[in-house]
Amino acid sequence: MSDEKPDLVDVQIDGEWHQFPKGTRMIEACRQASVEVPHYCYHPKLTSPGNCRMCLVEMGMPPRPHPGEATPEADENGHLPISWMPRPVIACANTVAPNMGIRTNSELTEDCREGVMELLLANHPLDCPICDQAGECTLQEFSVEHGQGESHFREQKVKKPKNVDVGPRIRLDDERCIMCSRCVRFTDEIADDPVLGFTDRGSHTVLTVYPGKELANNYSLNTVDICPVGALTSNDFRFQMRVWFMKEVKTIDVNCATGSNITVYQREGQIYRITPRQNNDVNSDWMPDSHRLNFHWINGEDRLTDPMVKEGNSHRITSWQEALATTADKLAGIEGSEIAVIASASMTNEELLMVNRLVKHLNVGHVDTVPREGENDNYLVAADRNPNTNGVKLVLGLDNPGSQLDAIKKGIKEGRIKALLCLQENLVDDAGFDGETLDKLDFFLTAHPIANPTADFADVVLPGGCWAEKSGTMINVAGRLQRLNKVIDGPGQTLEPWEVVRDLIQVTGGGNGIYSALDIFKQLTEEISEFSGLTWGRIGDLGLPLIETGKTIPLLEREKERITQGLIVG
Amino acid sequence: MDWYIILAATIKIVVFVFLVTLPLVAMSVWAERRVSAAIQDRVGPNRVGPAGLLQPVADGIKFLLKEDFTPNHVRKTYYWLAPALTMIPSLLTCAVIPFGSKLFGEKMVIADLDVGPLFVFAVASLTVYGIVLAGWASNSKYPFLGSVRSTSQMISYEISLGLSIVPLLMIYGELNLGHIVMEQAQNGWALLPLWGDGLSIKGWLLSIPLFISFVVFTTSMFAETNRLPFDLPECETELVAGYHTEYSSMKFALFFLGEYAAMIIGSGLAVTLFFGGWSLPFGWLTPESVDAEVPFWHGLIHLGAFFAKVILFILFFIAVRWTLPRFRYDQLMRLGWVVFFELALANVILTALLLMWLK
């Protein structure tokens, strides 16, 4: 918004007068006035074809008098009387006008909604018991609120294809489809992969995928999220859990530096699915499939659940006390300059501050993190696949993460580095370390959520919580500070990574007064000027801009462009 | 013939204490449950054996097999000692009670002491140590309160219990229970002077103080055995289970059996003192004297008569328990110290005056 005052118009909604900027869609005006207008096809991030007819409302304008009739007079507030139109209009594609009246609760509106609901349900199979959408289905919700409870339809329902594979991750049930075309518009406008469309006419219309193609792009699962009914379902989540059993936690994605805002659904310590959460400054309403489905390992077989120490060639499960005592024993005889610490850019700012403390306490000679670079997909996936590289720079103080790794490798080979502490990283797979190098170390410790090849060479293996099992903050590619929230408890004896680092500091003789990740954040605000004055509460669910990085998220840029063109509401 | 006396005493101990009294204890538990059930229009235990008669056996097995749990916070030595101290005095008192006249030429009493009632009171008063120790050693509030109540209650009522039988002893001039029974057999029971010398003005007049004695004695006996309406030491509604709250398994069973054993001995004593012990009414089948020979089947009948009377008395105990509500503690103490103590004392004087006048 520019500084000049926007052009505001007076609109009456359900008898109350409000002011909205000119050009606001009626449905958005109602939403801003906390009046719900039921809708299926309208989506603020997509164009509005107005084909579901659910958002019909009664509309009125000031009367235009015949010649000779008296002009209507404004009341003391300057509002003219409204003469209502006999036919309803769709609220999603019309914009507000001066002195317009909208009635969302009139008899006409209710009649329209009942009629539309009846037609939408005419061919609907009513298989809610097996439909994954049940519980979060707008068709269910609106048929309760606006349905008639009984159908006049006595004929046979039209049979359509069910259980159709439209892509590797998506299943389509055409009988449930209400032809809102949200998925068609998404694949066309956002994902630039227009493979979906409608064929046939009338009640025989079906959603189909273009012959010879499939809905396989990396953003296909977003169509499942925006589908208002259960026509498109995710193969991964299909029949896994009913939505009403799951608890939702708002957190952020850690698979790349974008840090998409997500909602994680869990029940009894098991994560069942992840959906994107709206944040117009990070990921809009979308997220890539590759990130969305990368959570099954959290409840997987190869999770580390207990601390282990190496005896001979195998590891033995032990207690935290013993594992830490072993670590302290081994580190006691090694000079600080002979120790290297490799932390991870997937650690939160809080954990990185603790690593910083550990480094200073042991007077460690070499510190680094492992960089992960990939392709920027020109949508939401950032080239940097670490979620908190900016945090590493800011909190751990590394200007060029990854530049020290070769020096550390060399140091180990030449025997100058005798101990290596690897925190939340996989050195063998991701940093090019080999067993020969790691075997040269006098003492090697890893802390990681899963039993990866690096752990084979470690003298002490500590189980650290994964991203869903810890709380903290991270800084995304655009310099935005966002909160990571704990979804579930870690398995077995797992501790949150900041607790692991704290214990390492304590067992090597350092003291601190830290009892929670929140305490660390308080110290962050005291020590690093960018954080000063912040609290977790102030960061909130949507995060705050913290630093300037000069980087942008391509999908958001295109979205802004379409908003200025007036194609979408945004 | 020392070995003969020892052998006879051993046989009598084994038979009367372990083969008669202890099974009687078990059976009275069964009777208590069946009678209380009948009073409350229920059926009661009827599953184990015919009419549930083997229920006590099942209970016993259960008590033996249950975990014998000793809480950490108790005083171990005294905690273990207490149940034994409750059970043993009850059984010891069996020694002086005459179960019958004579069988195989042997007097049917384990120890024919000349100070029978005194021995009973002396030994029975030891029971209170078991309860005090249980309450104290348990180191827990409910047992402690229970044992304090129990101690004061038992000490209070021991006085009236002792005083209540003084008139009886004055009248018979005798402390040997065997002789008292023989006297009653020949000259009418203490409470039913309907034959022999009892059937006279003197007999009838003397039955007045004896009746008062009987009432005071029986009531005090209820209090001594910690049974309703005087079961304040273990009243469930206030003290969980009183002094044996912390006990389980066989140790609890000893408390439980001790209570019933005390009840049986009490009944035996009451029968002996007031209802002519083993004798039959109207002097039937009464031997000539204490030392006279008794035909074998007479001896058997006398045994039977004694136990029949005891069982009737136990049933009376049970019926009272399921009839009366519990006293309040101040009422209990007032009854003991203000009513019964004075009544028993006055009764002694009354008897003395009567005896002097009738001489």
Add this chain to the structure above:
Amino acid sequence: MAIVVDRPKLKWWEHLYLPALAKGLRITLGHFFKMLRGNTKVTMQYPEEKWDANLPDHYRGAPALVTDEQERERCVACQLCEFICPPRAITIKPEEIPSDDKWAKVEKRPKVFDIDMIRCIYCGFCEEVCPEQAIYLRKDYAITGTSREEMVHDKEKLYEIGGVRVGLVNKWNALK
């Protein structure tokens, strides 16, 4: 306003409690002898006498799953019963019906269906909430076992108790 009930003034013989004792004994012994004469009506002696023949139609016994006359398992694992169950006795793990199955068009069925009969309170909510007429409370009430595991009725056991039920709405007929 507090109601003051005056303590009755007892006569001297009432203070002795003996008349009251006699009265009480009369009542208790009256019951005792009535029982001895066999005139007391007592409770049903359970294992010998049973109520089975008189169970009302609405009797709520063990919940069980049913199949219909087409031998289709009615349950589609919608998990509404699991949701409604107040003591959380029901555990369901759904699975997809393989495409070569006769009833593949139903798509979903329970892989695991456990009812923990230690938890079940026989409220009948599961029967009431079921949209597929798949779960019914039968008249079985003597549910016993010697271990916790034994008291968990699995899918097989539930179908065994439930058996076949005819005359239900056949929602998944040939046209559907």
